[in-house]
Amino acid sequence: MHPALSVIVFTVASGAGYGLFALVALNVLVGLPFASPWQGLATLGTGAALAGFGLLASSAHLGRPERAWRGLTQWRSSWLSREGIAALVTFVPAALQAWIWLEGRPSRLAAIALLIGAVATVACTGMIYASLKPIRQWRHPLVVPNYGLMAMSSGALLACLFARCFGAPTATLTLVAGVALAAATACKITYWAAIDRGRAASTTVTATGLGAFDDVRLLDPPHTGSNYLLKEMGFRVARKHASKLRRGVLMLGFALPLAATLGATLTGGTAGVALAALAVGANVAGTVVERWLFFAEATHTVMLYYGTRSV
Template identity: 50%
Template sequence: MHPAYSVIIFTTSSGAGYGLLALLACLILSGQPVPENPFVTITLGLALALISVGLLSSTFHLGRPERAWRAFSQWRTSWLSREGVLAVVTFVPAGLLFLGSLVFEVSGFLWTLAWLATLVLAIATVACTAMIYASLKTIRQWHSPWVVPVYLVLAAASGAVLLVALLHLFGGQNATIGFAASATLAAGLLIKLGYWHSIDHAKKTHTIGAATGLGGKGPVRQVASPHSGENFIMKEMGYKVARRHAAKLRRLALLFGFVVPAAAIALGTVSGALIGTILSLGAVVVCAIGLSMERWLFFAEAQHVVSLYYGAEAA
């Protein structure tokens, strides 16, 4: 599948935003000590800004962005619509918390409810984003039980990297959170390894024979394409990445996305305040690069069954 930059930015940026929202809610609901405001305001603001950038970026993928509001209507059947609705609904409790935190200390029963709603809605929104891909039977690499956990864990991991950096900046770093963040990154690494193992070893169930119905008499081979140039189908669905190239990118994605940030955060937890802050900020940058590569590969490595009509033997 064609890896569109707008969708890569959308899923990584909003994923990190929802991850940060959810983890901040966890932190506060669990009663852990947090730094004095403006820590909460700035963390909420950053999360909502990342989500907004992501959502705005996703509209660049549209042919008619001015009609984007119509996408809220079909939540009964469409995961894309559900994602849109939940993304907006999440802004209600999270936005109230942001505004409230400018004036009050956001604790007490009603604010607790708002934190709880933010946590649940953030998780649900990321799950819906993943389901947009996981629900497509036409793409084996996406129609996989691994996809929803991958999106959830990666959102949490990128949120954790941001949260650690913010805690360092506001002088609230603590070893438990640092190691928890490193553990989340390790979980991200393991789940990506599991996902890649699963897509590399899954059987290709669809064949050119079944796609054309001509398979009963032996192999089927395309001898003439319907068109001499490209078309939308080939540009959008025919994108292929060389196996060697992909293997190299996978290693870099793991290194930048998980290994380096986890090590930097762990090291930062046991070193001085200044070095810890520098390391945690470095982790944010490296992790962003790694997860962008991971998301690029998620698209580039996905093979659509329509490639069968253009001569692929199996998909």
């Protein structure tokens, strides 16, 4: 599948934004102390900025962005519609929480609503992909947990950075970040192994209904030039470099942020802030590569009509 830049930017930014929302909510619910209301507000504000930026980026890949509001109407059947609604509705508890916090203490009720909204949004994002039957690498039970754990990792690393900037306690947040990163790593490695092992359900024989024959191969394509299907579903540049890129994801996205976060705990102070920032930066870069691979490694059944023998 063609990795559209706008979709990658959207899922990375919104994953981090809603992950951060979830972390703030958890923070409030377990009663972790904040250095000041400003820490909470800055964290919430950054979450909102990332989520909003992600939503804007996602509209960039629409053919008719001025009609984007119509995408909120089909929640009964469409995960994309559900995602849009969850994404927007989650801004309400986020704003409420910020408003109540300005008055003094954060609200547990708003935190619960914020947590539910953030989790629902990221789960819907994962389900958009996991519900697509023609793409076996996406229609996998680890796709939704993967989106969730990676959002959690990004959110926890950002929450650590804010806690360090404001001089709040970071032990619990560091622990959450570590657990999330370890779980995301395990999930991703298991997922990669599963899609590598996975067998194609569809072949040129099932795609053409020519079950009486053992082997069906494309002799002549329908057109000599390219078309929308080949550009959108026929992307195969990255598969050649998949193993290198996977190592990059593990290093940049998971190992380096984990080491930097632990390092920040040891050093503390300004060096701690710098290391926490490094952890966030590396994680974002690693997540971008992971998202790119998620698209580039996905094979679509339509390619069976264009020379691929099995998907």
